[in-house]
Amino acid sequence: xxxxxxxxxxxxxxxxxxxxxxxxxxxxxxxxxxxxxxxxxxxxxxxxxxxxxxxxxxxxxxxxxxxxxxxxxxxxxxxxxxxxxxxxxxxxxxxxxxxxxxxxxxxxxxxxxxxxxxxxxxxxxxxxxxxxxxxxxxxxxxxxxxxxxxxxxxxxxxxxxxxxxxxxxxxxxxxxxxxxxxxxxxxxxxxxxxxxxxxxxxxxxxxxxxxxxxxxxxxxxxxxxxxxxxxxxxxxxxxxxxxxxxxxxxxxxxxxxxxxxxxxxxxx
Amino acid sequence: xxxxxxxxxxxxxxxxxxxxxxxxxxxxxxxxxxxxxxxxxxxxxxxxxxxxxxxxxxxxxxxxxxxxxxxxxxxxxxxxxxxxxxxxxxxxxxxxxxxxxxxxxxxxxxxxxxxxxxxxxxxxxxxxxxxxxxxxxxxxxxxxxxxxxxxxxxxxxxxxxxxxxxxxxxxxxxxxxxxxxxxxxxxxxxxxxxxxxxxxxxxxxxxxxxxxxxxxxxxxxxxxxxxxxxxxxxxxxxxxxxxxxxxxxxxxxxxxxxxxxxxxxxxx
Numbered sequence: 001x002x003x004x005x006x007x008x009x010x011x012x013x014x015x016x017x018x019x020x021x022x023x024x025x026x027x028x029x030x031x032x033x034x035x036x037x038x039x040x041x042x043x044x045x046x047x048x049x050x051x052x053x054x055x056x057x058x059x060x061x062x063x064x065x066x067x068x069x070x071x072x073x074x075x076x077x078x079x080x081x082x083x084x085x086x087x088x089x090x091x092x093x094x095x096x097x098x099x100x101x102x103x104x105x106x107x108x109x110x111x112x113x114x115x116x117x118x119x120x121x122x123x124x125x126x127x128x129x130x131x132x133x134x135x136x137x138x139x140x141x142x143x144x145x146x147x148x149x150x151x152x153x154x155x156x157x158x159x160x161x162x163x164x165x166x167x168x169x170x171x172x173x174x175x176x177x178x179x180x181x182x183x184x185x186x187x188x189x190x191x192x193x194x195x196x197x198x199x200x201x202x203x204x205x206x207x208x209x210x211x212x213x214x215x216x217x218x219x220x221x222x223x224x225x226x227x228x229x230x231x232x233x234x235x236x237x238x239x240x241x242x243x244x245x246x247x248x249x250x251x252x253x254x255x256x257x258x259x260x261x262x263x264x265x266x267x268x
Numbered sequence: 269x270x271x272x273x274x275x276x277x278x279x280x281x282x283x284x285x286x287x288x289x290x291x292x293x294x295x296x297x298x299x300x301x302x303x304x305x306x307x308x309x310x311x312x313x314x315x316x317x318x319x320x321x322x323x324x325x326x327x328x329x330x331x332x333x334x335x336x337x338x339x340x341x342x343x344x345x346x347x348x349x350x351x352x353x354x355x356x357x358x359x360x361x362x363x364x365x366x367x368x369x370x371x372x373x374x375x376x377x378x379x380x381x382x383x384x385x386x387x388x389x390x391x392x393x394x395x396x397x398x399x400x401x402x403x404x405x406x407x408x409x410x411x412x413x414x415x416x417x418x419x420x421x422x423x424x425x426x427x428x429x430x431x432x433x434x435x436x437x438x439x440x441x442x443x444x445x446x447x448x449x450x451x452x453x454x455x456x457x458x459x460x461x462x463x464x465x466x467x468x469x470x471x472x473x474x475x476x477x478x479x480x481x482x483x484x485x486x487x488x489x490x491x492x493x494x495x496x497x498x499x500x501x502x503x504x505x506x507x508x509x510x511x512x513x514x515x516x517x518x519x520x521x522x523x524x525x526x527x528x529x530x531x532x533x534x535x536x
Contacts, residue, residue, distance in 0.1 A: 148370035151337055152384035152431075153359045162387070164376045 033213040042217030048202070053221060055198040059118045059187045060225070066119070067126030067183050068176055074127075075134025075175070080164070089135065094130045101189060108194050118195065122186030126179040133175020137168040169240050177233045184229060186220055199225075282493035283469040284350045285438030287336060292345035293496075294331055307333050307496035309345070313471055315438065318462075320474045320486035324532055328497030329475045333443050336473060337364045349439055359384045363432030367444040369424035371416040371431075378403065378412030381430045402430035405464060422453040426460070433468065442474045446481070457515075458485055463510060479532075483524045484511055491531045500531050 001009075015035060021027045022034040029037070042049055078084050078092075104121050112118040141164060149163045191200025204216035289511055294306040306328035313319045321329040332341040336347055338357040347354055349361050357364075370378045379386075381399040390398075403412055406426040416424055425445055432440055442461075446454045458481060465472055476482055482489050483505055491501040507515055515521050 142368075142370075144366060144368050144370045145372060147339065148364075148366060148381075149387075151339055151357045151359070151364040151366075152385050152387060153357050162383075163372065166372070169374075229317055 009030065018197055020104060021263070030210065030212050031228050033216055037213045038216040038220065040222065041211070041213035042188065043215065045217075049199070050218065052197065052199045052202045052218075053225075055115065056187055056191065056200065056225070059115050059122065059191075059198065060066045060184055062115075062120045063122035063126065063187060064180060066123035067179050068130050071127045071130025071175065071179055072134050072172060075131040075136075075172075076138060076168075079135035079138030085139075086134065092128060092132060096132065100125055101193075104190050104193055107190075113194050113196060115197075118187050118190045118198070121190045122183045125186035126181075126183035128179075129182060130175045130179035132170075133178070134168065137171025137175070138164060141167045165200070170237075173233065173240065177230070180229055181226065184222070194252050273367065286348070286350060287313040287439060287471060287473060288348040289336070290346050290348075292332065292335065292342045292347060294328065294335065294340070295343045296526060304496040306335075306342075307498045309492075309497065311490060311499065311502070311508070313473060315471055316469050316472065318465060318472045318487045320482040320489050321492060322476060322479065322482045322489060322528060322532070323492030323497065324494045324535055325477060327492040327494050329492055330443050332476050332497070333364075333441050333473065336364055336439075337441050339364075349395040352384060359435045360435060361437050363435065363437040363440045365425070365428050365432045365442045366446050367441065369416070371424055371427055373416050375415070376412060377414050377416070377419065377427045378406065380416070380427055381412075381434050381508060383431060384435055387423045398434050399430070402434045403427070405433065405467065406430045407460065410427075417483055420453075421449050422457055425449065425457060429461070429464065433464075433470075437470075439471045439473070442472065444475055444477065447476070447478075454481070459484065459511075462509075466509070479525045479528050480516065483507075483521055485518065489524070489528060491528055493531075494535050500535075501525060501527070 008163050018032070019035040022029050024162050032188070066164050078088050100121070103124075104117070105120050107117040111120055129187075145163055145167065146159055154162065187198070188200040188203075191198035192204040195201045199218050199221050203222075206212075206214035206218065274342070289312070290310050292306060292309045293304070296303040296305050309332060319331065323329050331340065334343050336349065336354065338354045340535060341355070349358075354362065371377075372383065375383065378396070378399050381402050384393040385395040385398060395416050400409075400412065403409060406429050408426050408430065411419065411423065416427070419427065429440075432442075445461075446457050450455060461472075462485065474482075474485060489503045489505060490499055491503070492498065493500045505524060506532075507518075507520055510529075
């Protein structure tokens with residue numbers, strides 16, 4: 001059995017267990033409502049969930065722009081200039097280890113309990129890994145490529161647009177993957193803590209009134225959001241960074257081509 | 269063992285392909301302290317000649333090449349290429365091939381070869397035609413759509429040579445281009461380079477630390493001393509063209525190689 005089918009089998013088994021175990025009474029419905037009752041709860045209150053999703057998506061989208069745009073910009077500056085790098089990087093790296101969620105109450109004091117505080121918090125939450133990855137991506141560009149470009153007469157701006165940016169794309173994308181996921185976490189968590197709208201708020205509210213099926217419907221929605229984001233990033237990765245996936249493929253191609261091209265003696 | 273050739277007068281012609289170094293010296297600044305890397309180097313390469321620079325590592329032979337490419341500036345002395353001083357990289361006059369193929373991994377072989385033309389805004393159709401021609405010249409016809417990771421080490425270096433030749437500069441500078449290749453590929457590439465040289469009539473200045481490679485390829489070998497690098501000997505290689513594998517074991521070859529080795533052993 002291939003690992004792919006095995007993986008699918010595990011997922012299917014989990015879904016079946018989710019339905020069967022609560023129905024058989026092995027797990028109380030309060031702890032884990034069955035899949036069907038979760039879906040039913042979500043379906044009957046679809047307008048409410050839809051409205052919450054719109055709020056959450058709006059916050060995620062704006063925070064994503066700040067976190068990713070700002071992170072890439074700051075990372076590019078810090079990564080390409082040695083002095084800011086020495087000043088800022090140690091601070092940013094240690095800040096990354098701090099659980100930033102402790103600052104969220106402060107954000108609500110400054111910005112209120114509406115979308116603004118969620119956006120601000122999630123932006124900062126997703127900003128750090130994006131910035132760190134971008135800075136690392138730019139630092140690790142092979143200086144030989146820049147020298148070669150210079151030998152071909154590339155100006156500074158040509159070196160930025162034609163060498164530095166394409167070379168940094170794979171690392172930046174892996175930063176976006178982490179940063180974007182953290183933006184979603186940041187928005188949902190802050191909605192769950194202090195707020196009046198959004199999917200996180202719904203989860204939190206239904207939890208306090210012990211409506212487990214509705215809680216899990218919200219959880220499913222957040223899961224779907226995270227999966228959709230992941231698929232989107234993977235799509236972008238596949239389009240933008242074909243060349244990076246090639247190490248193994250390249251070795252195989254090499255093995256195929258050597259008899260055809262590389263090694264024929266010119267003077268037999 | 270008299271040094272060859274007093275510098276003869278050189279007619280400045282825009283694309284003659286002559287290279288002339290007069291009293292070239294370079295001082296490196298390392299933490300305030302100046303280190304003399306190259307000292308008072310003068311030599312002339314007539315158009316269409318194949319000249320090899322050899323010397324122990326750290327003798328400044330690569331520095332000299334970088335200066336001829338306009339990638340570094342001499343602290344003293346002048347460098348003329350095709351009769352005019354070279355201050356900045358000028359791919360119309362000088363093509364450069366590095367030890368690492370330095371290909372852009374996100375571009376295909378063809379796009380890599382086109383790169384210097386792309387920088388100058390040459391129309392796509394003309395770029396493609398020139399790249400095709402250059403790839404054909406280096407024996408990579410039909411590999412244009414491959415990405416670098418799909419090519420062997422020797423093929424990558426061929427692409428790099430094609431890229432150096434694509435603007436048809438009269439001078440090709442090569443900085444240990446085959447040093448990273450295995451022995452067999454290296455021999456093949458040497459023959460290939462001689463074939464390309466014979467077909468194009470370029471002036472080639474080639475840096476290597478392999479004595480065999482130096483004598484096998486060169487019209488003239490210039491031997492340098494360790495830091496501060498200066499010229500200690502110049503040898504005319506009187507072997508006929510085309511060079512063949514059998515010459516490697518001949519007396520002429522052996523005595524030339526021994527003479528270079530005596531210089532290098534003395535200084536090592």
